[in-house]
């Protein structure tokens with residue numbers, strides 16, 4: 001738990017020129033929520049929309065479910081130390097195997113190779129979750145059935161208006177299997193009129209040959225799962241950490257040269273502020289979109305020990321946020337709120353209002 005006291009909200013709000021609700025959203029994301037409504041003991045994460053008190057906008061959150069937090073969710077109300085801070089939508093149990101809409105119905109998150117079966121990264125909470133076999137979308141038959149369900153759920157005639165399909169998934173056997181899967185997704189989604197961008201979130205596509213093929217299948221984006229800069233072998237499964245930071249940057253460089261959109265995923269809380277300041281600028285010129293920065297959440301006992309020195313304090317996250325803003329302020333890249341429900345940004349960036357869809 002990254003504890004924050006009630007009276008600290010206004011102190012940080014003044015110091016960092018942020019609204020109380022923006023600070024509360026960061027605190028809620030870091031600490032998770034307690035709720036008596038969830039009866040399944042295997043559920044470690046929940047999702048819900050929330051409209052903070054006094055805010056015009058509604059946000060979406062995916063947070064850990066824990067008793068060790070000052071936040072509660074009961075009957076659509078979020079409280080902080082017992083005081084109401086916002087209204088929330090329906091509480092959904094997050095199985096991480098689900099496929100769901102974002103950006104209205106213009107984007108889809110597809111967990112096609114069940115993350116619930118993937119193991120090995122210490123910061124990952126997905127493997128405590130239930131895995132449903134029908135959600136394995138690595139074969140065309142299941143994929144077509146799933147698209148049928150998506151169309152029905154979204155009341156969609158076809159997928160021609162969909163702009164983006166993000167493949168957020170567990171590791172594949174090897175690079176070739178990953179490549180073939182991505183090509184299969186493009187082919188099957190095209191059958192339903194999809195012409196939008198496929199975003200691959202992972203680290204298994206590494207060769208120039210694969211990138212070359214992917215640059216030719218239609219709009220494609222590569223979001224490399226960098227995750228952290230320090231203690232990489234300790235934090236990640238070998239198949240991920242085997243891609244060094246330098247090699248990862250080579251992959252992004254190659255991808256960008258081929259006209260692929262590029263970004264990377266990063267978990268805030270695993271590194272010292274010093275390495276955040278030193279490492280983020282190295283990606284300048286290699287990425288076409290702002291990095292997707294997730295706040296480190298606790299899913300099981302002992303997860304707090306993963307936090308880097310200093311990252312037990314709430315202010316670390318505000319300082320880190322400022323450091324990243326300083327690096328990217330001079331570019332046009334800004335976080336896309338609808339793309340990341342665990343971000344340290346929700347309303348503003350370096351003092352500017354963040355526009356665009358939130359959910």
Ligand code: SF4
Nearest residue numbers: 115118119120121124
């Ligand atoms: S690769 Fe790591 S972070 Fe991703 S699903 Fe597998 S264990 Fe979790």
